[in-house]
Amino acid sequence: MKPTDTSNPEYFHKVVDCQYACPAHTPVPEYIRLIAAGRYTDAYMINWVSNVFPGVLGRTCDRPCEPACRRGRLGGDEEPVAICRLKRVAADNKTGDDFRARLPKIPKKKNGKRIALIGAGPASLTVARDLMPLGYSIDIYDNQFAGGGMMRSQIPSFRLPIEVLDEEVDYILDTGVVTHFDTEVTSLQSILDKDYDAVFVGTGAPRGRDLNIPGRGEGADNIHIGIEWLASVAFEHRHQVGKRVLVLGGGNTAMDCCRTSRRLGGDEVRVVVRSPFADMKASPWEKEDAMHEDIPIFDNHTPKEFVIEGGKLAGMVFEKVEAEYDENGKRSLVPTGEDPVFMPADDVLIAIGQENSFPWIERDAGVEFDQWDMPVVDKDTFQSTNPKVFFGGDAAFGPENVITAVAHGHQAAVSIHLMCGGKDVAERPAPFTNLMSQKMGVHEWSYDNQVEDDPRYVVPLADKSKALADRKLEVELGFDKSTGFAEAERCLNCDVQTVFTEARCIECDACVDICPTDCITFTAPVEEEMLRTRLSAPAGNLAQDLYVSDVLPTTRVLVKDENVCLHCGLCAERCPTTAWDMQKFLYNVSLAGQ
Numbered sequence: 241m242k243p244t245d246t247s248n249p250e251y252f253h254k255v256v257d258c259q260y261a262c263p264a265h266t267p268v269p270e271y272i273r274l275i276a277a278g279r280y281t282d283a284y285m286i287n288w289v290s291n292v293f294p295g296v297l298g299r300t301c302d303r304p305c306e307p308a309c310r311r312g313r314l315g316g317d318e319e320p321v322a323i324c325r326l327k328r329v330a331a332d333n334k335t336g337d338d339f340r341a342r343l344p345k346i347p348k349k350k351n352g353k354r355i356a357l358i359g360a361g362p363a364s365l366t367v368a369r370d371l372m373p374l375g376y377s378i379d380i381y382d383n384q385f386a387g388g389g390m391m392r393s394q395i396p397s398f399r400l401p402i403e404v405l406d407e408e409v410d411y412i413l414d415t416g417v418v419t420h421f422d423t424e425v426t427s428l429q430s431i432l433d434k435d436y437d438a439v440f441v442g443t444g445a446p447r448g449r450d451l452n453i454p455g456r457g458e459g460a461d462n463i464h465i466g467i468e469w470l471a472s473v474a475f476e477h478r479h480q481v482g483k484r485v486l487v488l489g490g491g492n493t494a495m496d497c498c499r500t501s502r503r504l505g506g507d508e509v510r511v512v513v514r515s516p517f518a519d520m521k522a523s524p525w526e527k528e529d530a531m532h533e534d535i536p537i538f539d540n541h542t543p544k545e546f547v548i549e550g551g552k553l554a555g556m557v558f559e560k561v562e563a564e565y566d567e568n569g570k571r572s573l574v575p576t577g578e579d580p581v582f583m584p585a586d587d588v589l590i591a592i593g594q595e596n597s598f599p600w601i602e603r604d605a606g607v608e609f610d611q612w613d614m615p616v617v618d619k620d621t622f623q624s625t626n627p628k629v630f631f632g633g634d635a636a637f638g639p640e641n642v643i644t645a646v647a648h649g650h651q652a653a654v655s656i657h658l659m660c661g662g663k664d665v666a667e668r669p670a671p672f673t674n675l676m677s678q679k680m681g682v683h684e685w686s687y688d689n690q691v692e693d694d695p696r697y698v699v700p701l702a703d704k705s706k707a708l709a710d711r712k713l714e715v716e717l718g719f720d721k722s723t724g725f726a727e728a729e730r731c732l733n734c735d736v737q738t739v740f741t742e743a744r745c746i747e748c749d750a751c752v753d754i755c756p757t758d759c760i761t762f763t764a765p766v767e768e769e770m771l772r773t774r775l776s777a778p779a780g781n782l783a784q785d786l787y788v789s790d791v792l793p794t795t796r797v798l799v800k801d802e803n804v805c806l807h808c809g810l811c812a813e814r815c816p817t818t819a820w821d822m823q824k825f826l827y828n829v830s831l832a833g834q
Contacts, residue, residue: 241768243790243797246739249673252825254785255802256735258323261308263647265671265829266290268305268323269735273687275329276728278721281338283330288339290829291327292366292412292646293391295404298328299716300395302492302523302641310734313804319696321730322719329724331404344373346415351375353660356436358382358425361389362642363633364442365412366649367656370832372415374657380417381431383424385475387413390444390634391642393471394493396500397712428601428629438628438656441601441615442649445594445634451488455546459553459588463546466497466591473500473711482586485509486556488543489591490520495527497589498535503711510583511537512556514573516563529715532701533708541581542573546588555584594639605629614638621665622652630655650831657832669830675823678736685822687733689809697727733807737825740798742790744819751811751820752776759801760811765791775799 245251254260258268267286274283287294301324306312309320353376357364360382368378384392387409391400413419425431431439448465450456456463462482466489472478485506487498490513501509511530513520517539520527527537541558548554558581561573596614601607606626608616615624617631624631632648634640655665678685700717701707707715719727752760758776765771771786772779779786784803791797812820 241765241771241786241788244785244788249671249827251785252675252737253671253827255737256825256827257308257310258305258734259827261304263304263644264291264650265827267735267826267828269731269733270826271330272321272323272326272728272731273733275326276688276725280330280333281335284334284339285342287327287330291643292369292649293362293408293642294327295331295408296391296400297643298324298331299400299404301327301643304643310732310806311730317695322696322699322727325699325719326724326728328718329721332718333721343411346372347375349375350377353377353437354379354435355656356381356431356434356439358431358439358441359389359443359635360384360387360419360421361442361444361633361645362391363635363645363649363652364389364440365409366646367440367442367632367653368415368417369412370650370653371656372412372417374833378417379420379436381420381423381425383422385421387419387421389442393474394467394496396470396474396496398499398503398707398715399496401712401714426600428605428607432605432628436628437660438630440652440656441629441631441635442633442645443635445596445639447595447597448590449593449595451543451590451592453543453545455548458548458551459546462553462586463588463590466493466589467594469589470496470500473504478504480505483507484584484586485589486583486585487511487589487591489513489593490515490522490539491591491593492522492526493594494591495522495530497591498530499533500711501589502533502535502708509535511535512541512543512558512583513537513539514542514561516540519563519571533704540573544580547582553585553588555582556588557582594634596635596638620651620668621655622648623655623665627659650829653832654830669834671830672826672828672834674826675737675739676826678822678824683813685736685809687736687824688729689733689736689807689822691732691806691808692729694726694730696730697723735825736807736809736822738787738800738805738807738811739821739823740787740789740800741819741821742792744817745792745798746817747792747794747796748816750814750816754810754814756808756810757804757806759805761799762792762796763799764795765797771799775801777801777804779803
């Protein structure tokens with residue numbers, strides 16, 4: 241096996257599992273250390289540069305970083321670091337005036353380029369945030385009365401207070417973006433005719449899927465599409481719901497619908513989903529929150545009919561099914577043969593998925609569409625077949641989440657800036673990376689390398705009776721500063737890398753002896769498949785690389801399994817020749833103009 245090429249920036253990036261899993265590649269351990277140091281505004285700034293909406297995401301992110309967290313791989317009852325909730329600690333405790341003073345300066349003299357953003361959701365706002373400091377003139381169009389897109393219309397206030405959303409949206413709009421709110425764009429060609437240099441489409445996936453089964457038409461007055469219903473509640477067009485509510489679907493939208501129903505008068509709210517409980521698309525914590533609010537989840541129930549009595553919805557009939565999986569893991573839902581199940585309902589909310597809808601894009605505007613009626617978009621540049629039109633967020637490849645939309649916005653802004661400068665949009669700027677030794681003494685590091693034994697801290701909640709009585713009362717109270725510090729100390733500092741220098745190694749094996757996870761081995765160089773079986777602890781996780789040195793004087797090589805390394809620094813402290821060093825790896829995705 242060849243020596244590891246640590247000069248490739250993606251090697252150490254992959255080792256920082258949380259950052260690697262984040263679509264926006266936020267430097268997670270870096271901002272967590274700053275929180276532990278009480279430097280909340282600094283931590284917020286790192287987040288803001290990367291993910292744009294730290295206060296929003298600290299409450300609502302889908303948290304792809306947390307399943308990747310190395311802490312969760314330690315065995316036993318270990319859980320990942322509460323990365324998402326620590327982001328909120330930074331947001332809740334930053335100094336607003338101090339932060340505003342650090343915002344990029346907007347040049348008074350513009351660069352002459354005009355950009356149109358259609359939709360004021362997270363992707364479009366990210367494009368504006370990145371391009372405004374470069375001198376662009378930006379117009380944003382949205383059919384809502386304010387910015388935020390689905391963050392405003394589909395995330396309930398008890399999860400995301402409006403003042404938090406407004407604050408972070410206004411950081412961007414206050415830079416001089418020209419807003420056209422309450423404006424429905426009905427023609428892409430009409431926007432192109434305004435002679436913009438580029439158009440970005442960030443309109444989301446605005447259409448909820450319907451359920452066309454018997455009784456749908458007759459019961460229409462009490463059968464609602466989930467995302468539309470949530471928007472009507474958010475914009476205060478709807479203030480109540482029936483006492484008995486059925487929510488169909490197993491995703492996060494369904495969880496928002498059922499919890500909102502409880503707050504609008506639903507006494508008997510049920511979630512009914514076709515799949516097994518474990519296969520539901522909703523995040524585990526979303527399901528937990530719903531059940532905490534006394535909402536039962538009935539899995540393995542397929543809807544068959546809306547029951548109409550006296551011209552009005554009376555309930556639904558479901559068929560019980562069970563999941564069977566073939567040798568490839570493909571699931572089939574097979575009827576159990578049991579009697580149909582009737583559930584009474586005054587209202588039904590359908591939250592079985594979302595779809596894109598582009599009736600406003602003329603098919604002769606130069607934007608090609610595929611067989612699923614989705615625009616053909618380059619996955620790296622986000623450019624459509626019309627070189628002036630870019631897509632991002634849910635509008636690009638279908639429903640995802642806020643953090644993915646932000647990542648799309650960053651890359652689309654890079655492409656727009658390259659195109660407006662007459663450059664090839666496929667020539668992507670390299671990430672900014674740096675390796676810095678953390679040595680402060682013979683056995684001292686500039687970071688806290690003590691591995692804490694604390695279990696994951698639980699976020700306190702508002703009193704349930706009060707929360708269910710007030711749709712706008714935030715349920716999660718967030719960590720206070722002391723709990724935030726304790727949770728931050730659980731981070732293993734995976735961005736502080738163990739860097740090995742062959743020329744200094746005397747092969748004394750001291751690092752092998754002291755390693756608490758047996759992740760270091762000196763062995764003969766062989767092919768990777770065999771090498772993984774020869775280590776002190778067999779390296780079975782093929783998703784994580786092996787760190788392999790060049791051949792040493794004894795013809796052996798040093799091998800470290802990146803999967804189980806704790807980054808504790810004991811190998812570097814024990815090494816008598818400083819062959820090991822702890823070096824902080826900083827990785828930032830390049831933004832437009834960088």
